[in-house]
Amino acid sequence: MRDRVLAGLALFLLCALAVARTVIPPRPVPATASDTVFSAERAMRHVEQIAVRPHAMGMPDHDRVRDYVVGQLTALGLRPQVQTTTGVGTRYQVAGRVQNIAVWLPGADAQGKAVLLVAHYDGVEAAPAAGDDGAGTAALLETMRALRARRTPLAHDVIALFTDGEETGLLGAAAFVREHPWAKDVAVVVNFDNRGTFGRAFMFETGEGNLDAVRVLRSVGNASAGSVFTTVYRTMPNDTDLSELSLLGQPALNFGLVGGVELYHSGHDDVAHLDPGSLQHEGDEALGLARVFGSVELPRPRMRDAVFFDLPVIGLVLYPERWSIALAIIVCVVVGAVALRVRTGVAVGVLTSIVAVILCAVVAWGLAAIMGEIQTQLPWGGDPKWRGTSAAAIALAAIAIVLATTAATKRWTQARGTRVGALIVWALLGLALAIKAPGASYLLIWPGLFAGLAALATQWSRAAEWFATAIAALMLVGFAYAVSVVVLGVAGVGAMALGVTTALVTLLVLPQLELVALDANWLGAGWVALAAAVVVAIGALVTRRSADHPVPTALIYAENADSSDAWFGTFAGFTDDWSRRASAPVATPPKWTSRIAGPRGLVGHAVARIPLDAPTATLVRDTLIGGARRVVLRVHAPAGTTSLVMRAIGAPVSASSIDGRVVDTTRYRRHSPEWTMPYWAMPDSGAIVALSVPPGSRVGFELIARRPGIPSVPGLSVPSRPPDVVPVQTGDATYVYRRLTF
Numbered sequence: 001m002r003d004r005v006l007a008g009l010a011l012f013l014l015c016a017l018a019v020a021r022t023v024i025p026p027r028p029v030p031a032t033a034s035d036t037v038f039s040a041e042r043a044m045r046h047v048e049q050i051a052v053r054p055h056a057m058g059m060p061d062h063d064r065v066r067d068y069v070v071g072q073l074t075a076l077g078l079r080p081q082v083q084t085t086t087g088v089g090t091r092y093q094v095a096g097r098v099q100n101i102a103v104w105l106p107g108a109d110a111q112g113k114a115v116l117l118v119a120h121y122d123g124v125e126a127a128p129a130a131g132d133d134g135a136g137t138a139a140l141l142e143t144m145r146a147l148r149a150r151r152t153p154l155a156h157d158v159i160a161l162f163t164d165g166e167e168t169g170l171l172g173a174a175a176f177v178r179e180h181p182w183a184k185d186v187a188v189v190v191n192f193d194n195r196g197t198f199g200r201a202f203m204f205e206t207g208e209g210n211l212d213a214v215r216v217l218r219s220v221g222n223a224s225a226g227s228v229f230t231t232v233y234r235t236m237p238n239d240t241d242l243s244e245l246s247l248l249g250q251p252a253l254n255f256g257l258v259g260g261v262e263l264y265h266s267g268h269d270d271v272a273h274l275d276p277g278s279l280q281h282e283g284d285e286a287l288g289l290a291r292v293f294g295s296v297e298l299p300r301p302r303m304r305d306a307v308f309f310d311l312p313v314i315g316l317v318l319y320p321e322r323w324s325i326a327l328a329i330i331v332c333v334v335v336g337a338v339a340l341r342v343r344t345g346v347a348v349g350v351l352t353s354i355v356a357v358i359l360c361a362v363v364a365w366g367l368a369a370i371m372g373e374i375q376t377q378l379p380w381g382g383d384p385k386w387r388g389t390s391a392a393a394i395a396l397a398a399i400a401i402v403l404a405t406t407a408a409t410k411r412w413t414q415a416r417g418t419r420v421g422a423l424i425v426w427a428l429l430g431l432a433l434a435i436k437a438p439g440a441s442y443l444l445i446w447p448g449l450f451a452g453l454a455a456l457a458t459q460w461s462r463a464a465e466w467f468a469t470a471i472a473a474l475m476l477v478g479f480a481y482a483v484s485v486v487v488l489g490v491a492g493v494g495a496m497a498l499g500v501t502t503a504l505v506t507l508l509v510l511p512q513l514e515l516v517a518l519d520a521n522w523l524g525a526g527w528v529a530l531a532a533a534v535v536v537a538i539g540a541l542v543t544r545r546s547a548d549h550p551v552p553t554a555l556i557y558a559e560n561a562d563s564s565d566a567w568f569g570t571f572a573g574f575t576d577d578w579s580r581r582a583s584a585p586v587a588t589p590p591k592w593t594s595r596i597a598g599p600r601g602l603v604g605h606a607v608a609r610i611p612l613d614a615p616t617a618t619l620v621r622d623t624l625i626g627g628a629r630r631v632v633l634r635v636h637a638p639a640g641t642t643s644l645v646m647r648a649i650g651a652p653v654s655a656s657s658i659d660g661r662v663v664d665t666t667r668y669r670r671h672s673p674e675w676t677m678p679y680w681a682m683p684d685s686g687a688i689v690a691l692s693v694p695p696g697s698r699v700g701f702e703l704i705a706r707r708p709g710i711p712s713v714p715g716l717s718v719p720s721r722p723p724d725v726v727p728v729q730t731g732d733a734t735y736v737y738r739r740l741t742f
Contacts, residue, residue, distance in 0.1 A: 010466070011512060014473040021312055022478035023199045023259060023486070025277035026222065026284065035149035038142055038287045040280035044271075046072065046138035047279070051130035051271050054731070055123050057096055057165055058642035058681040059708060065121055069101050069162050072141050076148045078103045083180055086659040086687075087164075087171030090667045091243050094169030095658040095687075096680030100176055101162040105147055107154045113187030113298040114157035115290055116250075117143065118173070118241055120166030120193065125642060125708050126554070126731030127269040131257060135274060136192035137162055139283040146287050147294075154294030159186065166193065166241050168643070168680045173244035178661075187298040188213070189252040190289050192282055193240040198275035199259025199486065200224040201282040205233045205242060207252035211306035211320060216296070217253060218308075218316035220288035222281070225316060226309045226479065231439030237669055251300050255285055258486050262386055262549050267726040273548070307442050311474060321438040327445050328427070328434035334452035335420075335427040341456075342420045348412045349421015356405040357425070357503045360398040364499025367394055367536075368491045374540050381551070381576075382543035385489035389539030391481060394495055396532035398502035399513070403525035406510065422507035423452055429504075443479065444504075447472040451508050469509045476505050545724040551576045552728040555583065555718065556602060557710045558735040560592050561614035567593055568716060569604015578725045582718050595647070596704055596735050608714045613638035614738045615703035617646075620688070622742075628654060628692040631742055635689055637682040637705050638736065644682055645704040646689060648675040651697035657690045698741055705736045 028040035049068050055061035066082070073080040083100040101121065104114075119136030123129025140160050147158060159182055165171030177183055189207070203225035206213055210230070217223050242254045257278050263269050293300075308318035339346050371384045371393065384390040406418050430444035450471045454464035480501040488494030506513060545551055553574050559566040567590065569583040585603035593602050621632040637644040653675035656663045665671065679687050693699055710718065710732050721727075 011469070011473075011509070014470055015477045017312070018474050018477035019481045022224070022482050025198075025200045025275065025281040028276035028280045036146055038146055038280065038283035040276040040283060042145070043138040043142040043279050043283055044274075044276050046141050047130050047134045047274060048271050050121070050134040050137055051128035054125055054127055054708070055129065056125040056642055057098070057122055057168055059125065062122060062681070066099055066101065069121055069137065069141065073101070073103045073144065073160075076145055078105065078144070078148070083175065085175050085179055086661055087175035088658050088661045088663055089169040089171055089174050089244075090247075090664050091239050091669055092169035093668065093672060093676050094171065094678045094680070096165050096168055096171045097683050098164040098172045098175050098681075100164050100172045100180070102176070102180065102182060103144065103160050104182070105144060105158040105160070107156040107158065107294060109155050112156050114159045114182070114185045115293040115298070116159045116161060116186045116189045116245075117286060117290060118161045118163060118189060118191040118245065120163040120172065120241060122164050122167055122172075124167050124265045124729055125733065126267055126727040126729055127265050128267070128271070129269055130271045130274040131194045131197035131260070131269050132264065133166070133193050135194055135257065135279050135282060139192055139279060139286045142283055143286045143290055147290060154291065156187075156294045156298050157185070158290055158294055163241050165680060168678070170239060170241055170244045171680070173241035177244055177247050183248060186248050186250055188250055188293050188300060189242065189245050189248065190286065190293070191240060191242045191245065191252065191254045192256070192286060193254070194257040195264050196257045196260035197263055197269060197273045198278050199257055201255045201257055201278065201285055202229065203253055203255050203285070204229040204258075205240070205254035206230050207246060207250065209303050209305060210251070211303040211318070212300050213251040213253055214306050214308045214316065214318050216289065216292050218318060219292055220285060221315055222284060223310055223316055227305075227307045227439035228309075228443060228479070231437050239669070253289065255282060257282065261486070261489075262383070266550065266552060266728045267731070268547060268550055305439065307439055309442050309475065324434035324438035324441045324445070325431075327449070328431040328441060331430055331445055331449045331452060332427045334449060334456065335423045338452055338455045339420050339424060342416050345412065345414055345417020346420050346424065348409055349418040350424050351421070352405055352409045352418055353422040353425040353507050356402045356507065357500055359401050359405065360499040360503035361496045363397055363401060364394045364495045365492065367397055368495035371536060371539065372491060375543055378540060380544040382545050382549060384539055384543045385491045385494075386485060386549070387490070387539060387543050388481075388485055389535055389542060390490040391485045391498055393532050393535040393539060394490060394498050395480075395502045396528055396535060398499045399506050400525045400529035400532060402503055402506040403513070403528060404522065407522050407525060419455065419510050422510065423448065423455065426451070426504065426508060443476060447475055447508055465511045469512050472505050472508050476501055547723045550724050550726040551578070553579045553721070553725055554727055554730055555710055555732040556596075556604070556735060557607070557713065558593055558596055558602075558737065559609050559612060560590070561736055561738040564609055565590050565592070566607050566609035566713075567602065567604055568607045568713065569602050571597060572601040572603050576725065578719065578722065592737055595702060596737060607716050610711050610713055612711070612734070612736050614736050615641070615644055615705045617701055617703060617740055619742055624695060625692070627695070629695045629697060630690060630692055631699055632688065632690045633701070633742070634686045635679070635682070635703070636686040637679070638707070640707040641682065641705045642708060643678050643680050643706045645676065645678045645702070645706075647677075647702040647704075648691055648693075649700040649702060651693040651699045653691050653693055655692040659688050701740045701742060703738045703740070706730065707734050708732070710734060
């Protein structure tokens, strides 16, 4: 009994340590610290000034934040410049008048290359943007202050770039790459952008050929990074400024806070919810990398990609990707030697492991769906997708399935045969990953190798098994938590990933788990399943809507400038009680509103129209060039407009330009069947839009102007928004629709 308790306690502590080191940031350094170190307390003062109110492009507070950043840099004795120009995205169909802030800190080598540190200072219309990306902006300001406080300059120049328009489609970064003269001097890029407000700063993306850059990161220390995240991120339809800055073709590292996604782009992305420790971790990486890159040889040598991951005490472990297949083969050889020694029941063990993993994936998906449905029926609501209790319930259910599966096959194999079968599955999966996705292969190669060596050990076998268990827990438990609870959520793919990872780890550590769970028999599986059910019940009780876990909403007032129609409501995806009461849906919205809401659709009701200023477009020139009709328009947006959507309908557009800049569609994430171009922060002089269409065609031109807030409408009463319901993304907004023909 004593051994069981000690083994259980050891497993619990290993799992707790693995999760803690994944999410807990360092302590914030006080403002009284040395001038040459990064202090989160000093940096938080910047966040407090930046995140007073939402400051998206086109909003009044946008220019206030711009002036604040410029003022702080000037106070350091630096000479910031504002790059004011039209940015045209190459990843998304979007344009806008951007105001990038760039400042140059000279190094000792006046003719050398520069280190580029990047964060964006704009936000979305609904959020004060303390985390995304007030924290990144503050980190760069404090980093530049610390670098400026050095007695001797770095060897190389450091450029701090505070981009504009990242939230609108990476516009500032695109404008810097396309037009700024300093872009040619960049030798390495370090970007900071946040999806959350707490946790550690993950290095989740790199440029191509990252071995050298990751080596530099290792020298800084205390990094949270894994090549699996880089491998996965490269396949996802996600972007930060680095997606545009990658066109510079230089080594790059991308950092971000990912804890607290429920507050992302919401009214509660504020100072109160930003963890100073998280800002400290981000700042430590910014200052450390600036110092190292600023002191070593630039430009950096070009190398291939690396496999890398972090471990406690050791720090970052890295090696070339090309080693992955050789390492995977070594694991297969070790496991093959174990299988030759055991033989009996190995085939059954392989089949058992495969069945267990599949069952765990299916049950994890189903259990997550059940927990989500339970929560919708409870009066206090809440989303279990981002809760640790949901992850714990699924992990326990997966452990119970593995124990039950191995118990069911004991008549055909002994415990050792089951373990070896699991090792064979690990080895083969590791080899497959090494071939197809080497950046993710370390998750299976190293735990499998140490488990295989432990199985071969004849002396100190128990110590070897515990060492292998520690490696598996430290490498995989924290990873599983980060992927399911922090990044994807405990639902759908995130839940299945958690179930599969738990199953694989459980199979690997069966020697220890058997001791804890009564030799992996049916009784042990039953006890673990009961624990899973208890955690589900606890989760249902503690998962509640709150200011920290709010419900997202956004209200809409829309009117048609070409008719007397006006509509009030919300997007159809917002189905909470407050949104339903506020929008009072009673009728089908008119067809023109679909041009505003798109496939999401609107719900609500007709209201009295408040005549608002409408966007306009006038014909400047209409010519034939190269066999195409070239229509040039000057477009104006009403005062207070943040975003003006322009859409050409009725005629195919073969080429276009915005303010004289050619629209390059070759790198677009998504292509629309219609020419569509939102323009952000349109200047008073308007924008020049040129479209090439077939000769003789008539061009329908839709304009949709959006401004923050809802106007006062006679007869309309909106209930006050409770603390656990927050505006997100565009927030409450007013739309004016108009259609013209040319």
